[in-house]
Amino acid sequence: MSLNREQREKFRDRQIREKYDMVHLIPSLEVPELSGLYLKSFYNASKKYQLQLPPSITDSNGKFCGNCGCVRVINFNLQTQLIERKVPDTNQSLRILKYECMNCGFKNEFKVGEAAVTIAPVSFSQKLVAKEGVSHNQKVDTKIQKKNSGKDRAKKRKQNSLSNMLSKRNEEKKNQKKGLSLSLESFMQG
Amino acid sequence: MSNSLKALDKRFAKRRQVYKPILESPFTNELNSWPHLKDQKFVVQLLKNTILNKCKHLNESSVPISQWPWDILINYNEIVSYLSKTEPSCNVILFVCNKDQDIPSILLQQIPILSYISKTKVTLVQLPKGSLDLLRDAIRDKDIDNGLLLIQCNDKLDSTFLTQIESQMDTNEQASKFPWLDNLQYKPTNIKLLKSTIPLQSKIPKKSQTPHQK
Numbered sequence: 001m002s003l004n005r006e007q008r009e010k011f012r013d014r015q016i017r018e019k020y021d022m023v024h025l026i027p028s029l030e031v032p033e034l035s036g037l038y039l040k041s042f043y044n045a046s047k048k049y050q051l052q053l054p055p056s057i058t059d060s061n062g063k064f065c066g067n068c069g070c071v072r073v074i075n076f077n078l079q080t081q082l083i084e085r086k087v088p089d090t091n092q093s094l095r096i097l098k099y100e101c102m103n104c105g106f107k108n109e110f111k112v113g114e115a116a117v118t119i120a121p122v123s124f125s126q127k128l129v130a131k132e133g134v135s136h137n138q139k140v141d142t143k144i145q146k147k148n149s150g151k152d153r154a155k156k157r158k159q160n161s162l163s164n165m166l167s168k169r170n171e172e173k174k175n176q177k178k179g180l181s182l183s184l185e186s187f188m189q190g
Numbered sequence: 191m192s193n194s195l196k197a198l199d200k201r202f203a204k205r206r207q208v209y210k211p212i213l214e215s216p217f218t219n220e221l222n223s224w225p226h227l228k229d230q231k232f233v234v235q236l237l238k239n240t241i242l243n244k245c246k247h248l249n250e251s252s253v254p255i256s257q258w259p260w261d262i263l264i265n266y267n268e269i270v271s272y273l274s275k276t277e278p279s280c281n282v283i284l285f286v287c288n289k290d291q292d293i294p295s296i297l298l299q300q301i302p303i304l305s306y307i308s309k310t311k312v313t314l315v316q317l318p319k320g321s322l323d324l325l326r327d328a329i330r331d332k333d334i335d336n337g338l339l340l341i342q343c344n345d346k347l348d349s350t351f352l353t354q355i356e357s358q359m360d361t362n363e364q365a366s367k368f369p370w371l372d373n374l375q376y377k378p379t380n381i382k383l384l385k386s387t388i389p390l391q392s393k394i395p396k397k398s399q400t401p402h403q404k
Contacts, residue, residue: 013211021217021370028373051209055295056220062296074300075274075307076374082266082297082336095335097297110296113335 036069067106242328287337
């Protein structure tokens with residue numbers, strides 16, 4: 001007996017959910033060695049049904065350990081630490097989130113963002129004056145930068161077109177003529 | 191991100207395809223990992239009026255955070271270690287900007303789990319999109335970029351603020367349960383000592399067994 005579409009989807013949902021729940025049950029069973037097996041079974045099922053899982057599940061090394069496959073639970077099988085690391089040859093430093101799996105000892109690093117460059121302390125009155133100016137300038141700056149990037153690209157494209165190259169050549173010729181006439185005039189004057 | 195029609199189409203198409211029913215499982219309850227609020231705007235306004243506005247003034251008069259009139263933590267590592275204590279400490283409210291795109295999801299992924307299994311009672315409050323700028327404006331410290339603000343509920347904090355926040359929490363019991371985490375809470379091992387004695391006499395070496403006789 002074949003199932004109709006609705007029944008098939010129901011069956012799929014139930015199966016996937018059971019597998020997903022099993023993956024989450026493993027930590028409380030205290031047999032972390034099995035977690036990889038169940039996670040693989042869950043992933044295989046989702047592949048079989050061609051499901052696109054939410055990114056919170058599929059992000060590599062995020063929800064599950066990339067090495068042993070256990071569900072990450074902070075303080076249970078996971079230790080986290082946020083550190084700052086300086087980028088060589090620059091003033092900037094990166095914020096990095098360190099994950100360490102306590103089941104298998106696998107370590108991960110995630111780039112979380114760029115840490116702001118430390119600014120020397122400014123007095124209150126200076127700050128107030130600076131704030132208005134800076135905020136205004138920043139807005140203008142970003143706008144210009146955005147516009148430039150788009151326009152620049154367009155300009156570059158245009159410069160390579162045939163008609164443009166022709167007009168360039170024509171201008172060069174004109175300039176040469178002008179140069180000649182000028183030299184004649186100067187000759188006459190002399 | 192470009193706003194071309196094609197790009198927009200791609201974005202929405204991706205959204206439609208994601209398989210959501212998996213998040214609704216009552217066992218993992220991922221859909222409700224961040225507790226819902228009754229009125230988000232009210233909470234933001236409350237936070238702004240009671241805490242952030244004062245923070246702004248304190249910042250401008252350059253008072254260090256440790257001397258502020260409340261016990262506040264904004265550093266990720268400090269918050270994690272505070273909530274990881276094995277003995278219950280002072281109740282806290284944890285404000286999180288989990289809707290802002292500046293903060294990578296990986297950074298906040300463990301926060302709901304941590305506040306659920308923590309021995310300390312945590313009132314987790316998710317702030318609406320754009321709240322990070324509010325926090326950044328009030329607390330001029332680079333640590334605020336993580337979008338976390340932990341306030342301890344001790345005598346220093348206005349008790350009406352606490353009750354108002356708590357009244358805004360969605361009290362749906364089903365929503366705030368994560369059965370898969372229930373067994374993962376830290377439990378101290380119950381070690382008992384037993385007084386026993388051993389004879390002072392050294393053991394007499396066993397006699398070698400006689401081979402089996404046929």
